[in-house]
Amino acid sequence: MEAETKNITEQQEMQCDGTIPDKSGHFGKFGGKFIPETLMPALEQLEREYLLAKNDTKFNEELQYYLREYVGRPSPLYLAKRLTKKLNGPKIYLKREDLNHTGAHKINNTMGQVLLAMRMGKKRIIAETGAGQHGVATATAAAMFGLKCDVYMGEEDMRRQSLNLFKMKLLGTNVIPVKTGSKTLKDATNEALRDWMSSVRETHYIIGSVVGPHPYPMMVRDFQTIIGRETKEQILTLENRLPDCIIACVGGGSNAIGIFYPFIENEEVKLIGVEAGGVGYDVGQHAASLSKGERGILHGSLSYVLQDSDGQTSKVHSISAGLDYPGVGPEHSYLKDEKRAEYVSVTDDEAVEAFNLCARLEGIIPALEASHAIAYTIKFAPSLDKNKIIVVNLSGSGDKDSSEVARKMGMSL
């Protein structure tokens, strides 16, 4: 049994400012820590260290340095002229997270967490990955700081995201195939948690989205809010006003919360999260946890989940590996119930259509995940006036998806 390092009240005081989540990690009734006792002390340590780091100027300066010089932030907020013209409605801006180093928003989080892991003296990093973007972002941060890294990835995802699989190997990461259950993101998360159960003393687990037990949903959100903070500054410079609507795809929900969060206080800005509608409404055909799920517990927190009447997790489907997940971050469940954000879904086919349209009209090949946000924009924009402004979070680049889309179009690369 381990000696306590710092006292708990100190950490609690830092958080008694009425913010969300509360000090036990609840977003209203959602969130919390539903995780084995073995891991609880590690979560307490992580929370303590994170709160200290968050208020430490040196830590923040270092993180800002890497985000600027290595990741390439700020990412542009780009006016998509031809898409705007084609939809014949509001101005459409794209927040170009695809231009970050490694091609997605995921690295905003992994940079922060790797710096934190080093602060905690942990020598080994583990992660789960679905689309492989989080895996690559983790492998990248681990490589540049010389940390040992193991990434769990479902066999099904290894097949459909083979480019990212290869990249992780190039970066010196050991990719561990997950063969249990649906062989996708959910099962990779289970395996990473199991690894952490045995390795917690020397290993930091970098969760890739705003899911999992407290403090992950809060911490990953904080690292991703750079997206929204930049967006706010950029749109004020460009338009001298806030957007009317922000649209982002929701897998676990990290890119969405990242861009939403700084606008939550601006009630007039509509926030729309787009989930994976897959191929139909039946169980197993989609991954729309917020739109079609019920309250339940998965991977350490209470949120909307897709499960059966006995509490067993349902099968899910999405063409996009990064959205193919039966749960969602607890803060989104909270925003849904508070009616501050709205959650919708689009189908696989609509996403692929948007993928193609964005490529042809804007010369930008978006990730299939981000294509869901664009697909909903295509449906939604024509209903708005021309003097309105929509910002779409283009969470990542579609390079990784090219072979899967080609396969769907009957071609092979």
Add this chain to the structure above:
Amino acid sequence: MNRIDKKFQQLKERGETAFIPFITAGDPSIEITKSLILDFENRGADLIELGFPFSDPIADGPVIQSSYFRALEGGVKTDDILEMVKGIRKTSEIPIVCMISHSILYKHGCGKFLERAADAGIDGATIPDLPIEEAESIIAIANQVGFKVVCFIAPTTTDSRMKIIVEKSQGFLYYISVVGITGERNTLSDDLAVNIKKIKSRTDLPVALGFGISTPEQARVAGQIADGVIVGSAIMREIDKYAEGEGKLLVDSVGRFLGEFIESSKGRI
């Protein structure tokens, strides 16, 4: 008096260690689970830890995980398990503690589930994904229906957490013998005796040891330092060996396999 408390009291009077086999309900079938429990009782098992299969068990290793998957593929539901326990209660008073994910409890409604479980004859629950911080309301409900929520202590548990856990746990304490998931291990950790002594200096509750005990020799060592010895993966692996064959052969063979664990954990061999 709850069956768990009664059992530990009897064992204490006899100066005996409890032997607690874990089995997954419904692997390979709910009928066989029932026969196994009754057979285990005849062979001298003291309590039963009954695993409710779950699709995403994060605290479990590959052996128990696959037994859960087999049970779920076989179609077993919570209702079937409760019915089975009702059947057992016609002839047996062996204390039964279920091991159940909070995901399942929450889905059924914690209060409703505890009431139904107690009504069926289940005496308590270990909830591996419910840490003490989130357990308060369940413990309050459990108290009302005479049900025991058995809490875990791990090697990583800090002193301040332990203080709260020993105060809140009911029936007994489950000490996790390794930093890790369920599954067989070649050796037991060196600091087990020290850690259990530390827990026992803080509470009168019995302390049972589980996770990783996979040979009769390990059970013997565990039996010397703890009030109860829990064996799971080794049993589930043995069950799987006979899963394809006839039910009676499975029950006899697994029972015989268990016999040696029982005798050694009680220091008789």
